[in-house]
Amino acid sequence: MRVSRLRRSPRPSSPSPFEPHPRGFFVPDTGPFRLTLSPAKTRLLAEHGVKAVLAQHFDAAFAALPASSFIEDVLLKGLGARHVVCGYDFTFGARRTGNVEMLRAAGKARGFVVSVLDPVTHEGEIYSSTRIREALRHGWAREAAGLLGHDWEIEGTVELGDQRGRTIGFPTANVALGEHLRPRFGVYAVRALVDGAWHNGVANLGKRPTFGKLQENFEVHLFDFAGDLYGQVLRVALVDFIRAEMKFTGLDALKAQIAADGEAARTLLG
16 A cells, blocks of 8 residues: 655654564464565665655554544544555455445545555466465566566575585575575575676575575575675575475585586576
């Protein structure tokens, strides 16, 4: 939902419509599921001309707010809304009792315009976050990109890992996964943004079964790159899936496969 002609909140919070995400609030053990985190969402909106983004803190009190109070207290008194834009399936208020029809009726009665966006479809099928999540969980990076209109990215801080990649000739940046959805574990051809320039590379997402690790890791190796990335926030675009995660009998087998993965990634990335 977007609201035009906003009055800025004196205490703006994280740049996302609702934070924390309602799904995470109602089902806290749901696991990571976010397709786009707040910094990336704000950047994408800015690229399309949005000048300000406000977030509504989502808690038990807000979840219990009746739909009529959401219109009166949040949209009108809180934001001074004159034009509200929402999706065709937008719901609001406690137990999702508010819907597009209720919003339109309130707009006519209270003097604000409501524009409803139709679903985006292809061959009769609606583009949705559910379809994108399904594609990523299968490792279908290119299909997810086709649905999104851009490559899906993981954006996180480069953390200090065990530096094992350096010892076998393939130094990697260990990128924090945070709340991002976990796509299929395995090896991907990727591009990473460093200091304003995109670099081709190959990345492994998984638990590194060869080394008996249980923690999820996202390790990115950039081709023909030398530099210290520790502490930097890295944007890594998943371009194509190469293979599923594997367990190797030893370091020689692992090094040979990493080299093959690198060549495959170079070919896929052109």
